[in-house]
Amino acid sequence: MTRWWPIYGLKKKLTEQKEYVSPVGLTKPKTRIFNRSLFVYVIDVGSSNALNFEISALESPQYNIHRFGIFMTDSPRHADVLLILGRPVTQMLGPLKETIAQLPEPFYTITIDDHPDQPGLNDYPELPHHMAALTGIPSPSEILGLLLDIAKTKRMKS
Amino acid sequence: MKVLTGIITSLKGEQLLVLDNGKPVLIKTGDHPEKMFGNYSILKQHPVRINDETIKGPGVFKFRYGPVTAGVREAGCFYLYTYGEKILRATIDISWKQREIAKAMQGRSPEKALALAEGVSSNFALSHSVAFSRAVEMALQQTPSLLTKNWRILFLESERIYNHLYVIYKLSSAAAQKVLAAHVSALFEKALRLNEKLTGSRYLMGINSTGRLLHAPDVAAVEQIANQYADMARQFTELYKHSLKNFNYLDRLHSAGTLSPEQAIKLGLTGPTLRACGVKDDLNDATEHLISLPVITQKEGDALARMEVRAEEIVNSCHYLVNHLRASDSWYDAKEKENIPQQAEGTGYAVVNSPSGALGYYVEIKENKMQRVEIFTPSYVGMHAVSHALEGLIFTDFPFAFESFGVHFADAAI
Numbered sequence: 005m006t007r008w009w010p011i012y013g014l015k016k017k018l019t020e021q022k023e024y025v026s027p028v029g030l031t032k033p034k035t036r037i038f039n040r041s042l043f044v045y046v047i048d049v050g051s052s053n054a055l056n057f058e059i060s061a062l063e064s065p066q067y068n069i070h071r072f073g074i075f076m077t078d079s080p081r082h083a084d085v086l087l088i089l090g091r092p093v094t095q096m097l098g099p100l101k102e103t104i105a106q107l108p109e110p111f112y113t114i115t116i117d118d119h120p121d122q123p124g125l126n127d128y129p130e131l132p133h134h135m136a137a138l139t140g141i142p143s144p145s146e147i148l149g150l151l152l153d154i155a156k157t158k159r160m161k162s
Numbered sequence: 163m164k165v166l167t168g169i170i171t172s173l174k175g176e177q178l179l180v181l182d183n184g185k186p187v188l189i190k191t192g193d194h195p196e197k198m199f200g201n202y203s204i205l206k207q208h209p210v211r212i213n214d215e216t217i218k219g220p221g222v223f224k225f226r227y228g229p230v231t232a233g234v235r236e237a238g239c240f241y242l243y244t245y246g247e248k249i250l251r252a253t254i255d256i257s258w259k260q261r262e263i264a265k266a267m268q269g270r271s272p273e274k275a276l277a278l279a280e281g282v283s284s285n286f287a288l289s290h291s292v293a294f295s296r297a298v299e300m301a302l303q304q305t306p307s308l309l310t311k312n313w314r315i316l317f318l319e320s321e322r323i324y325n326h327l328y329v330i331y332k333l334s335s336a337a338a339q340k341v342l343a344a345h346v347s348a349l350f351e352k353a354l355r356l357n358e359k360l361t362g363s364r365y366l367m368g369i370n371s372t373g374r375l376l377h378a379p380d381v382a383a384v385e386q387i388a389n390q391y392a393d394m395a396r397q398f399t400e401l402y403k404h405s406l407k408n409f410n411y412l413d414r415l416h417s418a419g420t421l422s423p424e425q426a427i428k429l430g431l432t433g434p435t436l437r438a439c440g441v442k443d444d445l446n447d448a449t450e451h452l453i454s455l456p457v458i459t460q461k462e463g464d465a466l467a468r469m470e471v472r473a474e475e476i477v478n479s480c481h482y483l484v485n486h487l488r489a490s491d492s493w494y495d496a497k498e499k500e501n502i503p504q505q506a507e508g509t510g511y512a513v514v515n516s517p518s519g520a521l522g523y524y525v526e527i528k529e530n531k532m533q534r535v536e537i538f539t540p541s542y543v544g545m546h547a548v549s550h551a552l553e554g555l556i557f558t559d560f561p562f563a564f565e566s567f568g569v570h571f572a573d574a575a576i
Contacts, residue, residue, distance in 0.1 A: 009341045012404060018348050047230055048237045050261060053572040054284030054365050056235050057328065061354055064347040078232035095258045096237050099230045119281040123266045141284070143364065144351070 018065035026149035028136050035156070037110055038084050041073035042155040045083035045107075049100050050125055051090025051118050054141045059089070062144035074151050080106040085135075085154060087147075088115045091125040104132065112154060116142060163444055166199035166430050167513055167522040168538030169206055179511055179522055179538065181432070184447025186513040186522065201430030204546055205538075210257040210575070213549040214241075221245040229258040233561065238571035242552075249560070252552035254545050259575035267535045272298045272372045272525075275532045279523075280367045282537065283573035285328070288314075288321045288366040289516035290523075290537075295372040297523040300510030302503035304373040309493045310501075313375055315451055316486055317366050318514065319479040323394075324353035325517035326434075326472040326479075329568045333469055334405070336561035337414040342405050349398055356390055359383050373501050381491060388487040395480035402473045415466035419551035419563025422463060429550070430543050433519025434458075434475065435567055438467035449515040452486055455479075465559075465566035472568070506530045516540055518568040537576050544569035 046059055062069060063076065077083050080103045092100055104113065112135040115128055120139050136150055167186070168179040176191040178199070196202040216224075228239035241253040263282050267275035272295075279294040280287040292314050299306060306314075327350040334343040354364040360379050361369040369376055405411055421431075423439040436443050440461040446454060458474040460467035506529055513522040519540030526534040544567050551563045 009339070009404075009408065012341055013345055016345075018344075045232075046235060048235055050237060050259065051572070052281045052284040052287075053236065053570050054287070057285050057354075057365075059235070060328065060331070060347065061351045064351040065344050066348060066351050076232075080230075093237070093259065093261055095260070096229065099237075099258075103230050118284070122261065122263070122278065122281055124262050141365065 019068040024149035043077040049096040050093040055089040184444030200428030212254040217243040236571040256575040259571040293514040293523045296512030297510040297525045301508035332565040418465040418559040420464040434471040439463035445515040465562040468566040541569040541573035
């Protein structure tokens with residue numbers, strides 16, 4: 005029987021109730037500024053693409069990040085957090101600095117270096133309000149744990 | 163069918179890596195190779211600015227889309243020529259992601275270079291890893307065991323499933339099909355978790371090596387994983403059938419980014435993009451499947467046809483995994499650890515059937531160090547196809563045309 009799309013799968017409970025733990029601590033004291041919502045802008049500066057896939061996975065219903073008030077935004081001018089994927093290739097140093105210049109204060113930056121041993125990539129330039137530095141390919145749960153640490157949102161415990 | 167996958171130039175002359183009826187062969191360049199292979203000049207010149215020709219006309223202007231944009235999250239750039247309604251030309255600049263990984267592999271041992279191969283485009287990590295290790299095995303005359311060969315094939319199908327799910331998730335999202343997109347993205351996340359359960363890595367990294375697997379998959383969990391793939395096939399089939407009744411969705415994808423079979427063959431395309439044009443390729447033969455998988459084709463060559471090919475391949479790959487995971491306990495090979503290289507230098511090449519088409523490696527090894535590595539990816543020729551497919555489209559069709567090709571800047575730029 006054909007069902008109307010909005011009714012499709014309505015009974016499926018895809019959202020998980022878990023505790024999300026960040027793999028790293030925050031380098032700066034926690035803030036209360038982003039208690040209610042956290043808008044994240046993602047910039048890829050030279051990642052191997054797994055991190056882009058992990059960000060897409062983070063947007064899946066299992067994590068349902070909107071329930072915590074976390075949203076991906078389409079413009080750095082609306083962002084509270086800049087999530088920097090990969091270590092920068094030379095060509096992306098300029099666009100990275102320009103993107104940071106567009107962020108409204110207060111904001112934080114987070115870096116994820118997916119392949120720390122890979123040669124040919126640049127070190128990060130000096131990043132303002134650098135809140136956390138992750139290495140490897142963190143899972144969506146871990147990225148969510150970090151964002152929740154920043155947002156100080158009340159966590160759902162299973 | 164012969165497809166030119168790559169060109170290898172050296173002081174001794176030029177050689178072509180050709181996929182001949184699904185088998186990779188290295189041949190010397192004859193007279194007028196451009197007449198034999200339509201993509202010869204593309205691969206020979208290898209521009210980082212694809213389709214870079216200016217268009218002039220009344221009201222025509224150029225604007226840049228990327229490398230920092232939420233629409234295309236990867237670091238890549240489009241230069242779009244338009245008079246305000248249609249895309250007249252799309253120049254694609256892949257230089258924003260160039261990391262020179264092939265160069266960085268030189269001087270390293272095959273094992274260390276393999277870790278870099280996995281980092282070229284990590285969503286194709288297994289395809290890169292298998293193609294690289296097969297090329298090295300050919301160079302060093304090393305024969306992997308049946309256990310290694312069979313598991314590699316299964317991992318390749320796992321990689322195909324999650325990549326195809328990702329493409330369909332992106333397409334349904336772009337078409338504002340929120341319910342479909344949410345359910346497909348849930349399956350995408352589930353597929354990544356199954357990869358982790360089976361191999362310890364969501365992107366199937368760190369399990370394959372040259373000549374062998376680095377560690378055995380979790381055999382205790384295999385039955386459970388097989389059941390979950392069976393469940394995934396059932397759930398996806400239900401979603402897919404339901405989506406085909408949704409004309410809002412189909413209309414958005416229909417006739418977006420159409421390629422003719424002649425164009426696809428000329429560009430040297432392989433994989434779902436070629437098969438969506440109605441051309442039956444032999445790429446499955448490059449993968450040595452335990453049983454041959456059906457080759458799915460469609461006729462229209464548009465974003466809808468590419469989505470349909472991928473959708474049917476997801477179901478086939480799930481069934482394939484279910485059947486063969488359950489038989490995997492019989493693959494134990496006592497000679498697994500005796501498998502060692504017969505020599506420390508040589509030349510090798512290999513092509514695998516990656517989720518987006520033929521992915522090839524050519525390697526030269528001396529004293530067990532990589533002397534030369536050439537990487538030929540489906541995304542590079544795929545970007546040329548995207549550039550052509552975008553011409554004449556209205557701007558709202560951009561995401562359907564781009565996402566349906568399943569190409570990535572990381573894979574194209576290397």
